[in-house]
Amino acid sequence: MQNARIFRIILSYVLFLFILIACSSSRLSIPVTRPAEINLKGFDKIAIGEIDGRGSRQLTDELTLALFKSKRFEVLDRQHLDAILKEHSLSLSGLVDESTAVEVxxxxxxxxxxxxxxxEYDYSEELTHRDETNKKTKKTIRKWQRKGTSKVTATLQVVDLATGKIIAISKLEKAQSATKYSDVKRPAKVDKNALFSQCRENIVRKFMREIAPYTERVSVAFETDDKMPELQQGYNMAKIGNWDEAIISFQTAVKKYKNGQLKVDKAYYNLGLGYMYTDRFTEARQNFELAYKRKAEGKYEQAIKKLNRRIEEKRRLKEQM
Structure with missing residues (x-):
């Protein structure tokens, strides 16, 4: 009896796995370009003035490099710019007032x-330990833990040099921690400079996303079903960037199964994804809504909301390009 019960449990588990695999989803990493928080269209040139405080030299260098790599702006050389301004008794040093900015x-x-x-440019460290006794040997071992945390807070402003007006002010902060463990003796020191570097990198990345469009990869789940091989075929085409063929496969699935007993909502959903990530938003909405009508699942509702956000992002991107 016990063996029969165990067999039934194993069989149920295998059947569950089979169903899960047969009706599952496959994820794809897709590049998506997002708009900047601030519209700096028309500002082809950009310069970095004074950034004060501990770590400012490193942050200035890293921000200059990020601006150059963005290929969005002509980054003005600070030394050359200072030399030109000096001839006119002007300077970018300190907080620039409106009249100085206009002259520049x-x-x-x-x-x-x-x-x-x-x-803020602070580092703190916490050293703790606990004693553990081995039940067999009765020996007590002291286990050490050293946790270091760096925290950086920066306030950055963007000024229009034609008017002296402040375009944006951003307060950016990041804390980064690392922990080391050791038995018997105290663990080695945490590399606080590496933590500071990670904090500055995060601050620069967030600031760049505020002033320039950026591209990030998003994970998107496509529906698959062993009874509808066209879904897997379409996913395979999307995986190599051939969206036209992917859409054709999803369209084929819709035409082939829409009058049958299979879950054609999956095909409509995949087709909607194909249209959305090729910027054909009207067709994307039509197919997401058809998927939702077939089966009112939360993921289809979320897809429509993502589509609305994507439409708004594309509108803002167009304004910024």
Missing amino acids: GKLIGTAALIFGNIT
Whole structure:
């Protein structure tokens, strides 16, 4: 009796796995371009003024590199710019007031200036331990833990050099921790400089996303079903970037199964994804809504909401390009 019960449990588990595999989803990493928080269209040139505080030199260098890599702006060389301004008794040092900014703008044309300060650049470390006794040997071992945390807070401003007006102010902060463990003796020191570097990198990345469009990869789940091989075929085409063939496969699935007993909502959903990530938003909405009509699942409702956000993002991107 016990063996029969165990066999039934194993058989049920195998059948569950089979159903799960037969009706599952496959994930795909897709690049998506997002708009910046601030519209800096028209500002082809950008300069970095004074950033004060501990760690400011490293942050300035890393921000300059990020601006250059973005290929969005012509990054003005600070030393060359200072030399030009010096000839006119002007300077970017300190907090730029409106009248100074306008004078600078007359010399270098339409440009934006970034400046600010680092208000927090701190590191803290916590060393703790606990004693554990081995039940067999009765020996007590002291286990050590050393946790280090770096925290950086920076306030950055963007100024229009043509008018002296502040375009944006951002307060950015990041804390980064690392922990080391050791038995008997105390663990080695945590590399606080590496933690500070990670904090600055995060702050620069967040700030760049505020002033320039950026591309990130998003994980998207496509529906698959062994009874509808066209779904897997379409996914395979999307995986190699051939969206036209992917859409054709999903369209074939819709036509083939829409009058049958299979869950054609999956085909409509995949087709909607194909249209959404090729910026054919009207067709995407039609297919997401058809999927939702067939089966009112939360993921189809969420897909429509994501589509609405994507439409708004594309509108803002168009304004910024």
